[in-house]
Amino acid sequence: MKFVIDMMGGDHGVETTIGAVKEFLKLHDDVYFYCVGNVECLSPLEGLDRVTIVPSIEVLKMDVDPMEAMHKKDSSLNIAMETYLKENCDCLVSAGSTGALVSEGVFKIKRMAGIKRPCLVSPFPTVIKGKNFVCADLGANTENTSENLLQFAKITSIFYRIAYNCENPKVYLLNNGTEEEKGNNLMKETYQLLKNDPSINFKGNMEAREPLNGECDVLITDGFTGNIFLKSTEGACKVMSNLIKRSFKTNFMTKIGYLFAKKGFKDMSETMDYKSTGGAMLLGVNGLLIKAHGSSDVRTFVSSLKIGYRLSKNDIINKIKENL
Amino acid sequence: MKFVIDMMGGDHGVETTIGAVKEFLKLHDDVYFYCVGNVECLSPLEGLDRVTIVPSIEVLKMDVDPMEAMHKKDSSLNIAMETYLKENCDCLVSAGSTGALVSEGVFKIKRMAGIKRPCLVSPFPTVIKGKNFVCADLGANTENTSENLLQFAKITSIFYRIAYNCENPKVYLLNNGTEEEKGNNLMKETYQLLKNDPSINFKGNMEAREPLNGECDVLITDGFTGNIFLKSTEGACKVMSNLIKRSFKTNFMTKIGYLFAKKGFKDMSETMDYKSTGGAMLLGVNGLLIKAHGSSDVRTFVSSLKIGYRLSKNDIINKIKENL
Numbered sequence: 001m002k003f004v005i006d007m008m009g010g011d012h013g014v015e016t017t018i019g020a021v022k023e024f025l026k027l028h029d030d031v032y033f034y035c036v037g038n039v040e041c042l043s044p045l046e047g048l049d050r051v052t053i054v055p056s057i058e059v060l061k062m063d064v065d066p067m068e069a070m071h072k073k074d075s076s077l078n079i080a081m082e083t084y085l086k087e088n089c090d091c092l093v094s095a096g097s098t099g100a101l102v103s104e105g106v107f108k109i110k111r112m113a114g115i116k117r118p119c120l121v122s123p124f125p126t127v128i129k130g131k132n133f134v135c136a137d138l139g140a141n142t143e144n145t146s147e148n149l150l151q152f153a154k155i156t157s158i159f160y161r162i163a164y165n166c167e168n169p170k171v172y173l174l175n176n177g178t179e180e181e182k183g184n185n186l187m188k189e190t191y192q193l194l195k196n197d198p199s200i201n202f203k204g205n206m207e208a209r210e211p212l213n214g215e216c217d218v219l220i221t222d223g224f225t226g227n228i229f230l231k232s233t234e235g236a237c238k239v240m241s242n243l244i245k246r247s248f249k250t251n252f253m254t255k256i257g258y259l260f261a262k263k264g265f266k267d268m269s270e271t272m273d274y275k276s277t278g279g280a281m282l283l284g285v286n287g288l289l290i291k292a293h294g295s296s297d298v299r300t301f302v303s304s305l306k307i308g309y310r311l312s313k314n315d316i317i318n319k320i321k322e323n324l
Numbered sequence: 325m326k327f328v329i330d331m332m333g334g335d336h337g338v339e340t341t342i343g344a345v346k347e348f349l350k351l352h353d354d355v356y357f358y359c360v361g362n363v364e365c366l367s368p369l370e371g372l373d374r375v376t377i378v379p380s381i382e383v384l385k386m387d388v389d390p391m392e393a394m395h396k397k398d399s400s401l402n403i404a405m406e407t408y409l410k411e412n413c414d415c416l417v418s419a420g421s422t423g424a425l426v427s428e429g430v431f432k433i434k435r436m437a438g439i440k441r442p443c444l445v446s447p448f449p450t451v452i453k454g455k456n457f458v459c460a461d462l463g464a465n466t467e468n469t470s471e472n473l474l475q476f477a478k479i480t481s482i483f484y485r486i487a488y489n490c491e492n493p494k495v496y497l498l499n500n501g502t503e504e505e506k507g508n509n510l511m512k513e514t515y516q517l518l519k520n521d522p523s524i525n526f527k528g529n530m531e532a533r534e535p536l537n538g539e540c541d542v543l544i545t546d547g548f549t550g551n552i553f554l555k556s557t558e559g560a561c562k563v564m565s566n567l568i569k570r571s572f573k574t575n576f577m578t579k580i581g582y583l584f585a586k587k588g589f590k591d592m593s594e595t596m597d598y599k600s601t602g603g604a605m606l607l608g609v610n611g612l613l614i615k616a617h618g619s620s621d622v623r624t625f626v627s628s629l630k631i632g633y634r635l636s637k638n639d640i641i642n643k644i645k646e647n648l
Binding site: 063065127139142143174176177179181183184185187207208209210211212213223224225227228229230231232233234235236237238239240241242243244247250253254256257258259260262263267271 | 387389451463466467498500501503505507508509511531532533534535536537547548549551552553554555556557558559560561562563564565566567568571574577578580581582583584586587591595
């Protein structure tokens with residue numbers, strides 16, 4: 001299996017990616033890495049078995065304009081895309097700019113036949129142990145039509161079926177109320193399209209406080225709202241987790257309390273750990289492109305590599321194409 | 325001070341509102357209640373000092389169509405609005421349908437001069453003890469223009485200044501990235517309007533994972549996105565809280581751990597307790613209309629009454645009008 005990694009992307013660049021590649025090499029002996037980046041920075045990888053260093057010069061900023069990114073031909077992301085095609089790779093992973101990954105992905109790897117726009121799809125944990133749902137679109141687009149959302153629902157259902165081995169995934173539309181007539185114009189239109197498409201197991205609207213409870217398999221929304229949903233949820237979980245850590249430090253008794261409660265606290269943290277499910281996939285292009293979290297640490301980046309590994313093993317791209 | 329209460333609204337109706345009214349009567353001796361609802365249901369309030377029971381017949385469903393609600397003249401909400409005007413009340417509280425409250429509020433209580441649309445504003449807790457921020461619009465509207473959002477920012481800044489005694493509230497726009505050019509078309513347009521209005525202390529875009537950290541005073545968004553933000557945050561906090569409670573119950577040791585950690589856990593729960601900050605205000609109409617959470621229990625409904633009490637004491641409506 002051949003991975004190509006944009007080693008320079010993300011808030012922490014090589015500090016994260018080098019450690020992650022090394023760790024992943026130990027986990028799997030059937031993986032080969034093309035590591036794209038500044039040669040000096042990548043020296044810790046020199047001489048390693050199953051690693052080829054591919055030199056690049058420029059590093060795209062996290063807030064680069066996607067159109068500008070396309071013109072920076074020597075960037076690590078651009079060279080990674082070219083390496084993906086040239087070496088016939090199975091998976092590309094980058095923690096860099098989402099906008100750049102989407103625009104380069106569409107431009108270089110191309111959309112699947114019939115797909116108007118790709119969408120960013122990511123798994124979320126739920127209170128049911130081991131159960132994830134996926135949400136699309138998490139921000140590949142900032143404006144969507146109801147036809148786009150219908151297509152996201154179709155392709156994400158196929159993705160969920162294959163990736164999670166679930167015969168008939170339950171699809172919900174993220175909305176401001178559960179009744180059919182709820183929502184802004186986009187959601188009202190999308191509701192009708194989803195309801196009338198027999199290929200989708202559409203179950204109706206879902207309010208934003210519900211998805212983590214585990215009833216939903218596929219949650220459909222536009223890219224802007226998806227971004228708000230993802231980050232609100234992340235932010236609230238992080239705040240709750242920090243608050244409880246802080247409150248345990250109040251005095252001697254609470255510190256003792258923490259020692260006893262540690263196990264329980266760890267269970268909770270693991271259930272809602274976004275880092276362990278980390279990595280969004282750009283669904284709808286002719287290749288497996290994984291967007292790792294911009295603030296990825298080694299563990300999060302390894303999670304993204306794991307997702308890539310599992311999906312590649314599953315031959316996900318070809319299976320989606322067959323099913324479209 | 326005269327309160328009028330829609331006793332029948334909310335998921336739990338009189339089960340909640342009767343207890344809340346009784347409790348509030350004990351807390352303040354300068355409050356007089358007009359309790360609107362089905363006379364049989366309100367018998368526990370009969371004969372109480374400082375309570376007048378105002379009979380109504382129909383009860384609006386939580387998912388009632390706002391236009392339909394306007395025609396149900398005998399509903400508890402409708403009669404409450406009329407009582408508000410007739411008795412020259414200071415505050416109206418309802419846990420019923422948001423849509424009905426907004427449409428009746430605009431129709432009966434009327435918008436303030438120059439205000440095109442009212443917005444729903446609610447305080448949120450933050451990790452900084454005692455610090456709240458307010459978010460507008462939380463769902464009075466499902467479609468907004470950038471001009472609407474500019475007006476929300478103006479009126480909510482005035483509200484925050486008076487209600488929280490804060491000279492120059494920091495205003496942020498909820499968006500999918502911090503850079504100026506981020507967002508869908510609505511947010512891009514709104515950014516420019518906010519930036520160029522000298523009456524607003526505009527600090528830029530804020531991503532959805534940030535507001536709970538306490539930097540922001542006023543968070544501006546459209547009604548649809550605001551609803552998603554509110555409910556995602558609520559949902560995630562609730563799930564985290566339940567998960568940790570569950571994990572403490574795992575075995576004997578974790579149960580002991582809970583005994584020691586209880587205090588810390590309580591601290592956290594209180595910091596992020598939406599029930600204690602509960603109650604959204606319909607800002608931009610000529611009256612103090614408070615929307616209590618639909619699923620309010622007695623404690624939550626009392627919180628809404630407290631908000632109403634504090635804002636009335638502050639003469640908030642007249643002060644906003646003077647400042648507009």
